[in-house]
Amino acid sequence: MSARIDIGGVPIDNVTLAEFLTRCEELIAKREPTYIITPNVDHIVQLQKNSEFRRTYDESVLNVADGVPLLWAAKFLGTPLKEKISGSDLLPILCRVASQKGFRLFFMGGRPGAAELSAINLCEKYHGLQVVGTYCPPFGFEKDDVENEKIINLIQEAKPDILFVGLGAPKQENWIYRFRHRYNVPISIGIGASFEFAAGMVKRAPRWMQKIGLEWFWRVLMEPGRLWRRYLVDDMQFFPIVFKQKLAQKKHS
Numbered sequence: 001m002s003a004r005i006d007i008g009g010v011p012i013d014n015v016t017l018a019e020f021l022t023r024c025e026e027l028i029a030k031r032e033p034t035y036i037i038t039p040n041v042d043h044i045v046q047l048q049k050n051s052e053f054r055r056t057y058d059e060s061v062l063n064v065a066d067g068v069p070l071l072w073a074a075k076f077l078g079t080p081l082k083e084k085i086s087g088s089d090l091l092p093i094l095c096r097v098a099s100q101k102g103f104r105l106f107f108m109g110g111r112p113g114a115a116e117l118s119a120i121n122l123c124e125k126y127h128g129l130q131v132v133g134t135y136c137p138p139f140g141f142e143k144d145d146v147e148n149e150k151i152i153n154l155i156q157e158a159k160p161d162i163l164f165v166g167l168g169a170p171k172q173e174n175w176i177y178r179f180r181h182r183y184n185v186p187i188s189i190g191i192g193a194s195f196e197f198a199a200g201m202v203k204r205a206p207r208w209m210q211k212i213g214l215e216w217f218w219r220v221l222m223e224p225g226r227l228w229r230r231y232l233v234d235d236m237q238f239f240p241i242v243f244k245q246k247l248a249q250k251k252h253s
Contacts, residue, residue, distance in 0.1 A: 038066035053170035068213030087191040099126035109166035110195030118198035133158035155183040
């Protein structure tokens with residue numbers, strides 16, 4: 001088991017990417033249904049009040065830091081993280097590993113056509129990659145028992161080793177938590193907009209912006225109408241959450 005640090009009351013595994021990939025191979029070999037979460041600033045903020053979302057963290061097998069701001073916060077709190085491991089990086093990285101190891105993948109979610117197109121692009125890039133199924137559920141599907149049964153059956157029949165779910169947080173984590181024992185896949189991971197990036201539908205931030213923690217700013221520029229409130233209003237609560245934790249540390253030291 002890896003050491004876990006705390007940011008805003010959220011447990012985060014302090015692992016390198018190499019350690020993470022080793023753990024994934026171990027989980028696939030065990031064949032038991034587990035899931036991985038990639039906490040980011042938005043997660044930390046939502047988890048302060050969303051008890052249903054917080055419940056998903058209670059049973060996750062790994063929580064890996066998605067975003068440079070979490071690395072800043074961890075260092076500020078005196079518990080530095082080894083590495084950023086974001087969901088958008090994990091999709092291509094795990095596809096590369098899967099193509100080498102023979103792991104089977106299923107892509108669920110994203111906007112219409114994103115999962116299929118990302119599968120085509122990734123299979124062209126990583127020869128031998130097995131994407132054994134893709135599915136884009138209709139809006140509001142999570143409340144439709146018939147639709148959920150259809151999705152569970154599709155995943156069961158495809159028998160993937162890893163299920164990628166691109167629905168955005170907390171919907172993707174809540175859906176995985178609710179149904180993971182039904183569809184019975186060794187690893188499930190919520191990856192947000194990663195199918196859109198891999199499909200070329202949404203341009204991801206340049207690497208230099210990712211490295212200095214400005215990927216959020218790029219996302220706002222790309223989709224201002226959809227994302228301005230999340231990044232410029234809601235997620236600003238992250239900073240007082242971290243400062244409050246720092247003050248509590250000093251009080252008890």
